[in-house]
Amino acid sequence: MRQLKLSKAFTLIEPGPVVLVTTCAAGRANVMTISWTMVLDFTPLFAFTTGPWNHSFAALEQQRECVIAIPTVDLLDTVVGIGTCSGRDTDKFARFGIAALAGPVLGVPLIEAGCAAWMECRLIPERHTEDAYDTCFAEVVAAAADPAVFADGRWDFRADNAALHTLHHLGAGNFARASDVIRAQPLQAA
Amino acid sequence: MRQLKLSKAFTLIEPGPVVLVTTCAAGRANVMTISWTMVLDFTPLFAFTTGPWNHSFAALEQQRECVIAIPTVDLLDTVVGIGTCSGRDTDKFARFGIAALAGPVLGVPLIEAGCAAWMECRLIPERHTEDAYDTCFAEVVAAAADPAVFADGRWDFRADNAALHTLHHLGAGNFARASDVIRAQPLQAA
Numbered sequence: 001m002r003q004l005k006l007s008k009a010f011t012l013i014e015p016g017p018v019v020l021v022t023t024c025a026a027g028r029a030n031v032m033t034i035s036w037t038m039v040l041d042f043t044p045l046f047a048f049t050t051g052p053w054n055h056s057f058a059a060l061e062q063q064r065e066c067v068i069a070i071p072t073v074d075l076l077d078t079v080v081g082i083g084t085c086s087g088r089d090t091d092k093f094a095r096f097g098i099a100a101l102a103g104p105v106l107g108v109p110l111i112e113a114g115c116a117a118w119m120e121c122r123l124i125p126e127r128h129t130e131d132a133y134d135t136c137f138a139e140v141v142a143a144a145a146d147p148a149v150f151a152d153g154r155w156d157f158r159a160d161n162a163a164l165h166t167l168h169h170l171g172a173g174n175f176a177r178a179s180d181v182i183r184a185q186p187l188q189a190a
Numbered sequence: 191m192r193q194l195k196l197s198k199a200f201t202l203i204e205p206g207p208v209v210l211v212t213t214c215a216a217g218r219a220n221v222m223t224i225s226w227t228m229v230l231d232f233t234p235l236f237a238f239t240t241g242p243w244n245h246s247f248a249a250l251e252q253q254r255e256c257v258i259a260i261p262t263v264d265l266l267d268t269v270v271g272i273g274t275c276s277g278r279d280t281d282k283f284a285r286f287g288i289a290a291l292a293g294p295v296l297g298v299p300l301i302e303a304g305c306a307a308w309m310e311c312r313l314i315p316e317r318h319t320e321d322a323y324d325t326c327f328a329e330v331v332a333a334a335a336d337p338a339v340f341a342d343g344r345w346d347f348r349a350d351n352a353a354l355h356t357l358h359h360l361g362a363g364n365f366a367r368a369s370d371v372i373r374a375q376p377l378q379a380a
Contacts (some may be wrong), residue, residue, distance in 0.1 A: 014225050015358035015366060016206005035204050038228035040239055040323050047237065047325070049230055073372070080374035096377065129319065133230050135237070137323070154361030168205035168358070168368050171344030176205060176368035178358050182263070183365070184270035187286065 001112055001144040008153040009143040010044040012070055012117045013037050015155065015178055017166035018079060020069045021048065022100070022109045025059035029100050029109040031092050032056040033083030035169040037068070044140045046121065051134035055087035060136060064123040067103050067110045068138075072149070072164045073177055075114030079167065105141040116164055117145035157181055191302055191334035198343040199333040200234040202260055202307045203227050205345065205368055207356035208269060210259045211238065212290070212299045215249035219290050219299040221282050222246040223273030225359040227258070234330045236311065241324035245277035250326060254313040257293050257300045258328075262339070262354045263367055265304030269357065295331045306354055307335035347371055 004012075013019070022031045036049035046068065050057050060066060071079045078096050085092065093100050093109075100109035103120035110118055121138035129135040149156055149164040157165050157179055168176045194202075203209070212221045226239035236258065240247050250256060261269045268286050275282065283290050283299075290299035293310035300308055311328035319325040339346055339354035347355050347369055358366045 011361040014206075015360055016204075016225075035206075036229045038237055038239060038325075039226045040325060045323075047228055049228060076372060077374045077377050081377045133235075133327070135228075135230060154364060155366070157360070157366055165366075170205055170347070170368075170371065171201040173373055174344060174371050175373070176345070176347055176355075177370040177372065178360075178366035179369050180367040181360065181364050182266060182367065183363055184267045187267050187271045 001118070002147050004117070004143040004145050006044060006140055006143060007042065009119055009140050010039045010042050011154050012119065012143070012145065012150070013039050013046055015166065016168055017070050017178070018169050018175070020071055020079065020082065020111055020115070021056060022067045022069065022111060023056050023059035023063060023065070024109050025062045029093055030056050030059055030087035031082055031098070031111065033079050040137060045124070046138050046140070047135055048138070049133065049135045057134070060123065061130070065106045065108045065121065066123070066138065067108045067118050067120050069111045069115040069118040070166060071114055072116050073167060074163045076167060076175065078114065080173065103142060116149050116166065117143070119143040191308070192337050194307070194333040194335045196234060196330055196333060197232065199309055199330050200229045200232050201344050202309065202333070202335065202340070203229050203236055205356065206358055207260050207368070208359050208365070210261055210269065210272065210301055210305070211246060212257045212259065212301060213246050213249035213253060214299050215252045219283055220246050220249055220277035221272055221288070221301065223269050230327060235314070236328050236330070237325055238328070239323065239325045247324065250313065251320070255296045255298045255311065256328065257298045257308050257310050259301045259305040259308040260356060261304055262306050263357060264353045266357060266365060268304065270363065293332060306339050306356065307333070309333040
């Protein structure tokens with residue numbers, strides 16, 4: 001991974017990939033898989049939605065820090081495994097053999113292996129959206145991306161790095177791979 | 191397009207596609223291209239972020255209704271064209287030769303040609319997120335999808351319907367196509 005300028009980090013989430021959110025509360029690391037994320041601002045700010053049914057939500061409310069990592073196609077089986085058990089009764093890092101590094105600013109547990117990028121985040125105090133919509137607003141304090149798939153401030157999906165492309169949840173356990181980079185042709189006025 | 195059960199509509203946005211948001215205020219239709227969207231709840235509720243720099247924002251604040259349509263690869267040139275001019279001085283429907291239908295519940299202008307699905311929406315009164323983050327929360331009141339690419343309540347991306355796949359913004363005018371449907375293999379505990 002290579003450290004990323006914070007002003008480029010919004011691009012990581014903009015295409016809508018599945019993400020892994022790692023937390024730590026009372027000394028216990030946990031990780032959840034979610035798809036409900038959004039860029040809020042270029043600065044960068046993000047929103048993500050989870051909820052009280054999710055064991056990580058209590059850790060988020062308590063510690064107000066997390067890392068959002070972006071897993072690749074290579075990590076799909078683990079991503080789904082993480083999403084189908086609970087931190088309530090499972091140490092997911094042990095169960096799936098995941099190494100937890102420490103975020104550089106806040107020290108939040110961080111997953112690099114099998115991921116294309118990560119952002120260490122601090123929650124913004126917006127209790128109404130948390131309480132009414134289970135939605136957290138977060139500011140990024142550090143970010144990094146794998147130069148093999150993210151270069152010059154944007155995703156660089158090519159045929160020769162397909163295993164590093166992002167996952168997009170289509171419903172019912174089906175995922176699409178983001179691929180086939182295309183650009184628009186300028187239109188003449190009708 | 192075929193009418194979609196509202197309980198399935200969250201799946202349309204979950205993979206993070208680029209969307210077109212149509213509005214109407216003072217009898218004038220407009221449309222903008224955005225990527226910053228999120229599912230808020232299965233019911234379905236959505237969030238999307240725009241801002242006062244955007245001409246559509248004033249129409250949203252005034253009328254509090256919109257249609258979120260999901261364009262396909264086929265519409266890429268128009269999608270980028272819409273995103274690079276302003277409704278302030280341009281009738282985008284005329285300029286890009288777009289037909290505007292009327293949404294079935296609210297009558298909001300609606301784009302079907304070149305789109306895979308649409309959702310007619312009413313804004314939820316959450317003025318703080320609008321004012322502080324340029325973020326609107328919306329509930330869906332009607333939805334439809336093209337059965338050629340959305341079937342059994344989920345996206346059905348295949349090699350033979352690639353022109354109907356969704357667009358995902360990678361930055362700097364580059365887009366990925368969501369493709370290659372994959373499923374996870376169950377993991378054994380480590």
